Amino acid sequence: MATERESVELVGDELVGNIARAALFAALMGASGYVSFPNPISPIPVTMQVLVVFLAGIFLGPVWGGGSIALYLAAGGLGAPVFAGGSAGLAPLVGPTAGYLWSYPVAAVVVGLVVHGGISAGDYRVSTPRLVGAMVAGTVVVYAFGTLGFAYVNRVGLESAFWTASAAFIPAEAFKIAAAVGIVRSDAIAAQ
Template sequence: MTQATHPTLARTLAPTPSLARDLLLILGGAALVALVAQVEIPLKPVPVTLQTLAVLLVGAALGWKRGAASLTTYLLAGAAGLPVFAGGSAGLAKFAGPTGGYLLSYIFAAALVGWLVQRYALDRRPLGAALAMLVASVVIYAFGLTWLGMVTGLKGQALLTAGLTPFLIGDSLKIGLAALLLPGAWALARRR
């Protein structure tokens, strides 16, 4: 028995399948993440950015495959030296530094939120969208905190203070905003 797959927002807005469409969606998602990564509040060892908002929106709007491909493209662009990471930074060294786990988590978080909305159509209502994004945010924190602890040697409360606590309010607001944007975009898509 096959499981139901609900159409993504991107597929609904651009229903004709083509390689060009998929490439544009993937590159557009990567560009969105790169753009909002430039909105940064410098904080050590991990800055506050709008990246997670874009990661969650890209995954939900594009679905799990294109969402993961988009974030992979974003990370490859940064690794290749394009200034797409927070504050215009780039290079392979970012993956070895304190933010490396957060960066790598983006692929998995986008794929997870994309899978959840495709499987359960959670992006049609604010509460469902927020739930999918909350689950994906746990993935971001799991990767990020694990790597941050390994790189810095921080443990326990010190690790949480450096890599979790400063972001909880902002991430809650980002999830709330994204959870309102997605159902709003679906309402517009239905009118088309």
């Protein structure tokens, strides 16, 4: 007697792919926290994390890009050593760099929205001005959250916080934007 078997797809291939890419970007975000340099005019180190935030928004779109960075925050908050310099736990989420950390998922969403022109992820191979504009918008989000968080935690005025927590990072952000454009353009060339 032959039996007939029926297979049922519980989770679609697209969802599995999106989850895997989000987990990969969360891991990449954690690894990039180990690449940090002291900033001579700020107590906050320069990391490569904002570059990964940009790339998550560009490659994954607003929903999955923001979700991947939120996953990174959850992992770090639960004790994985993924924050700048290998720190972990709740202290970084309420300390001097908390504003930056909380800005990252929002910035990834903003970058994704500008690049993809909406909530749905589409083709990320857009014009260079649009790509740069998306990352500048993401940088504004990071700087706004970072400045407000730094001012609140350190009990300093917004102007002082801006110069210490944002303006001090402009050259590094310009480098990260240029690097992201290069990565996206090299991927677009490889895809052809």
